[in-house]
Amino acid sequence: MSFRRLQSWLTGPRLLTLGIVCALAWSLSRVDWQQPIAHTGGGAAALKVLLALFPPDLTPEFLSICVVASWHTLAYAVAGMSLAVALGLPLGILASGVLAVSSDGHNPRRWTLMVAVRFLLAAMRSVHELVWALLFVAAVGLSPMAAILAMAIPYAGILGRIYAEQLQVAPPEPIAALRTTGASPLRVLLYGYIPMALPDLLSYTFYRLECGIRAAAIMSFVGIDGIGFQIELSLADLLFRQVWTLLIFLVVLVVAVDWWSSRVRRSMAY
Amino acid sequence: MERTGIQQSRPTGGQRARFNVLRWSVYAAALLVVIAWAFILLDGNSGFGDLFRERTWQNAGGFIASLAGQGSDGPSPFVQAARWRDTGRLALNTLAMSILAMGIAGAGALVLLMPGARNVSDGTLGGAPSRTGALVYGAVRILYTLTRAIPELVWAMLIVFFLSPGIIPGALALGIHNLGIVGRLTSEVVENLDPAPARALRAAGASSPKVLLYGVFPQALPMFLTFLMYRWEVVIRTTVVVGFLNAGGLGREFRLRMSWFHYEDVALLLVWYLLLVIAVDILSAQLRRRVRWD
CATH class of the missing domain: 1.10.3720.10 (MetI-like)
Known part of the structure; x- marks a missing residue:
């Protein structure tokens, strides 16, 4: 096979597959195969953990701890999400560029602002919420507010980006009609873009709420009460029955929120 | 004629039910937001008040300065x-x-x-x-x-x-x-x-x-x-x-x-x-x- 034929054969999907195989092989080569994969006695420990599922710890005292932890997780998730929406919506509007265009063309100052906000959103979402949390804990100390802020920053970054994309795909005809009436960019936004994009905006926000629950659960890693914190405590005390109970609470909470958000999204499908 | 027009534009039963899921979900979400924030802020240790204290911002500034290498002894890891x-x-x-x-x-x-x-x-x-x-x-x-x-x-x-x-x-x-x-x-x-x-x-x-x-x-x-x-x-x-x-x-x-x-x-x-x-x-x-x- 000549090089040229090889080159034409190795395009698109085949090249990508080759790339994926090479990447996997490389990543396996980084693993330290000298040391055993499992701890000595790891298998026995795994068995012990599994057997603790029958039954999980269902004593009333522990269940009340689980309920309180679940409520904390939900409350932090909702607070973090609401802050993320409050930050993400204005940033998303600025990043979408809908305010930068009016009937008489581009506004260069607002155009620059749009590009700057896009960079800001990218920076906010490039750092994981727990890394933000650790930085905040080091900077201002441990408090629920620090955890909520840490969660709100990357979530606002993601929401802002998606909101911007959703505003941009609004159908152009009604927007153009509004513009011809001489409406200002702000009015076009309020009466054109936002009403048309509202189902998408809400749908994505509800979708993110499910991720927010998981984020809030692990936010307890920095020491805020919640399901993750309780799991950490129980694991440290080797109380695997409690771990199972907490995992069941976490799964139920996430599945419930997922069910709610998919109900909402289906009700808006058009 | 006008009358039938209005009747036709009314939502059917199915649409009305769909609308309600959305409306009640938005109400419920709003209520949840209020309760969650009230719960967090009414707890004395929320750290919300700290956001408005000068010391908090000084600490944050100090942290950023030490990230940039202020106050550390020895050569910076960035030059090694x-x-x-x-x-x-x-x-x-x-x-x-x-x-x-x-x-x-x-x-x-x-x-x-x-x-x-x-x-x-x-x-x-x-x-x-x-x-x-x-x-x-x-x-x-x-x-x-x-x-x-x-x-x-x-x-x-x-x-x-x-x-x-x-x-x-x-x-x-x-x-x-x-x-x-x-x-x-x-x-x-x-x-x-x-x-x-x-x-x-x-x-x-x-x-x-x-x-x-x-x-x-x-x-x-x-x-x-x-x-x-x-x-x-x-x-x-x-x-x-x-x-x-x-x-x-x-x-x-x-x-x-x-x-x-x-x-x-x-x-x-x-x-x-x-x-x-x-x-x-x-x-x-x-x-x-x-x-x-x-």
Whole structure:
């Protein structure tokens, strides 16, 4: 096979597959195969953990701890999400560029602002919420507010980006009609873009709420009460029955929120 | 005439019911927001008041200054080639962890692709619907829900219990969680794809593996790879967090340096972290553009 034929054969999907195989092989080569994969006695420990599922710890005292932890997780998730929406919506509007265009063309100052906000959103979402949390804990100390802020920053970054994309795909005809009436960019936004994009905006926000629950659960890693914190405590005390109970609470909470958000999204499908 | 016009524009029963789900959900969400904030703020230790104290901002400023190297003794890690090399090796481990995690999630999702799709188990794609098929479908769906509902970090907490520290436990934790996400999305793609090619193959007497290979894969693979790339962008951000739990890579070092107050080293690790995130974002966007299956 000549090089040229090889080159034409190795395009698109085949090249990508080759790339994926090479990447996997490389990543396996980084693993330290000298040391055993499992701890000595790891298998026995795994068995012990599994057997603790029958039954999980269902004593009333522990269940009340689980309920309180679940409520904390939900409350932090909702607070973090609401802050993320409050930050993400204005940033998303600025990043979408809908305010930068009016009937008489581009506004260069607002155009620059749009590009700057896009960079800001990218920076906010490039750092994981727990890394933000650790930085905040080091900077201002441990408090629920620090955890909520840490969660709100990357979530606002993601929401802002998606909101911007959703505003941009609004159908152009009604927007153009509004513009011809001489409406200002702000009015076009309020009466054109936002009403048309509202189902998408809400749908994505509800979708993110499910991720927010998981984020809030692990936010307890920095020491805020919640399901993750309780799991950490129980694991440290080797109380695997409690771990199972907490995992069941976490799964139920996430599945419930997922069910709610998919109900909402289906009700808006058009 | 006008009257009928108005009557026609009235929502039908179905539409009205749909509207209510949305309206009540928005009300419930608003109420939840108010209750959650009230609960957090009424608790004396929320830290909300600290946001308006000068000392908090001084501390934050001091932290940023120490990230930039103020008040540290000895040469900055940023000017030491050896520190760059060491942390670079950790960054490569983190990258390898993310790729391995995607490999685990992708391989799992591919294996469960057929049993996890409703149209395969109920025979829409040809072949007889079977009780076993329905049972396996249910089991795969439950597996997806469970693996998805439990966050990576919790999986990692459990896994570091049995496995020795390194890339593997982190990759496994990330892989299990993402299996649930990628698997569910891919199953939905298979459920929505055009059944005609698979049915035609089946009618021509093709075996199940052949139907999978020629009737399902070519249609589902581009979306599958797109999801994998999207998730890779998320996973590279999370590898560091999983690494906190002794799972190796940048995360472990980050946590140690934080607890030793070596903030300048923390800054160096953050630089590597951001470089990885940016590189993966660019690579993923480029690859996603190339995925189109012609």
